Amino acid sequence: MVDLKNKVSRLAGKGERSVIREILKLLDKGDIISFAGGLPSPESFPVEDIRKMCDKVLSEDGTSVLQYGATEGDKVLCQQLADYNNKKNFNITAKNVLPTASSQQALDIVGRMFLDKGDNIIMGLPSYLGAINAFKAFEPNIIGVKLDEKGLSATLMEKALIELEAKGQKAKFIYMVPDFQNPAGITMPKERRLEILALAKKYDLLIIEDSPYCEIRFSGEAQPTFYSLDDSGRVLNLGTFSKILAPGFRLGWIISSEEILDCAIVVKQTMDLCTSPFVQRVVGRYMQEGLLEPNIEKTVASYKQKAEAMLQSFEKFMPEGVSWTTPEGGLFLFLNLPAHLDAEKLMTIAVRDYKVAFVPGVVFHCDGSGKNTLRMNFSYESVEAIRKGVQRLAEAIKASL
């Protein structure tokens, strides 16, 4: 037998399986109501339209889209994405768009582009677990900055930057999900974005703006993206079709300056040569036909109902001492339990005895804090299951108090 211990790299050896993906596997079977994954509702996938678009692309361009493509991406898709984002004041051309094998690859590209061992980066407490893990591979020093009700705190961020300066150090970038943050469901208002942008300029940081949920807004007013507010070329805006069309496509994009994308293209070449030309063209044509926006509208209407059902059920069933965020969009909200409760322990009881699942918030905290928090997804289960599941969760919490 091969002794793998002597063979695997440091990176693979320390790679931990994602807690969320492991929890999801357990939930495949049984009658558990799951608020754990970040899965879109299957009803949001426009299967028939995609079938038609695949047929069209194969008849029109079959031989070219089944060939290798340029790393730079499919021209039809890049132009569509430029037009689409210019409606949000991005002021870009197709050359500012790099299609990726979804946002998770974009996060890996970001790590490969900018991180050497020991580099300082700033992330929220809490932050998206997939980003924490993607960056950890490059062994950076992750500085966690607490979120308040307006998102990442600019005051605490500056405090951290001043402390670094005192040690003669700098940070390379700040990573954020400004809209309907995963996991907290919080959106940064424009003033906070401007404050953070000013800090990024003052301390010369890049901004990684991860934006998978931006379009899923069901109340309140859209806030300008960091990319549209910036005039100094320091923002990488990451987008994906996972939550607005279908995660099975594994298709996303990076929007940034041509200089930054040149570097990203070199990095991506060694990862996969190019993102699937077939998938890119199918989605590009789907956008060209004007089908994306109506599909998003339909999805948003359904998530609004589901989020409302979850919030109403919290009001009705949750015991004293439990509080939660009220998202204006996205797929998640965050629960704060009384300080002495441990959500990981609650998870065992909830799944085993109450048949309801969530993700313990501690996994989203790079410093191991947040033990009394948990993340709830509201996009996947039906309204009825959401009501029943919240009631079960409330019972599990009461039993643990």
Ligand code: PMP
């Ligand atoms: N960023 C954030 C904040 C996410 O929540 C997710 C998916 N849950 C991703 C990136 C990755 O999305 P994908 O790879 O499917 O595009």
